[in-house]
Amino acid sequence: MKVLKSTVYHPIDDVIKGENVIKSTKVYKDAKSFYLNDGCLDEETGMYDVYSYTPDTTCKASLNWGLTVLYPLTVDGECNMTRGHWHENRECTEIYYGISGKGLLMLMDEEGNTWAEEVCEGSLHHIDGHFAHRLINTGEEVMKVAACWGKEAGHDYAAVEAMPFGYRVFKDKNGKLLFKEVKR
Numbered sequence: 001m002k003v004l005k006s007t008v009y010h011p012i013d014d015v016i017k018g019e020n021v022i023k024s025t026k027v028y029k030d031a032k033s034f035y036l037n038d039g040c041l042d043e044e045t046g047m048y049d050v051y052s053y054t055p056d057t058t059c060k061a062s063l064n065w066g067l068t069v070l071y072p073l074t075v076d077g078e079c080n081m082t083r084g085h086w087h088e089n090r091e092c093t094e095i096y097y098g099i100s101g102k103g104l105l106m107l108m109d110e111e112g113n114t115w116a117e118e119v120c121e122g123s124l125h126h127i128d129g130h131f132a133h134r135l136i137n138t139g140e141e142v143m144k145v146a147a148c149w150g151k152e153a154g155h156d157y158a159a160v161e162a163m164p165f166g167y168r169v170f171k172d173k174n175g176k177l178l179f180k181e182v183k184r
């Protein structure tokens with residue numbers, strides 16, 4: 001029997017490396033519209049990195065593997081977060097796996113009801129395809145979260161812009177979290 005080496009590696013304390021892995025970085029100038037106020041950060045500040053491994057296959061139900069690395073920053077007191085999206089294909093679910101750091105997985109249903117799950121090392125999260133999702137780093141360390149989702153899922157950002165998440169998460173000097181309800 002032929003035994004092959006994997007073409008992709010994801011050491012738990014590192015990032016995904018190998019064939020068909022793409023890294024994208026969101027810098028402040030492209031992320032500032034997500035926040036309530038301008039944090040006056042340098043425009044090129046790296047807010048988060050997303051590594052995506054998309055296997056080379058024609059199978060429609062193929063899965064992607066990803067890693068989000070969210071830096072411990074605040075923007076005028078608001079915790080650093082991903083843009084957030086629904087899947088274009090609401091039948092596609094996603095699983096998140098907390099690797100390190102701590103934060104929240106904010107979820108919102110199609111009526112706008114918003115809640116969150118605590119994300120920490122080892123936490124596993126199933127995201128229903130009908131829920132918008134966003135990661136928020138509420139800690140003092142880099143937050144790393146792995147994800148597995150269907151290649152056919154797509155990203156629907158427009159729906160989140162039309163109906164933003166119901167809360168914003170701020171942190172005071174003592175690290176106490178404050179959840180501010182968004183008026184719609």
Ligand SMILES: O=P(O)(O)OC[C@H]1O[C@](O)(CO)[C@@H](O)[C@@H]1O
Binds near residue numbers: 050067083135146149
């Ligand atoms: O594009 P957004 O909303 O910033 O989200 C990035 C997220 O997208 C994914 O790559 C796939 O849903 C997640 O792993 C990651 O957290």
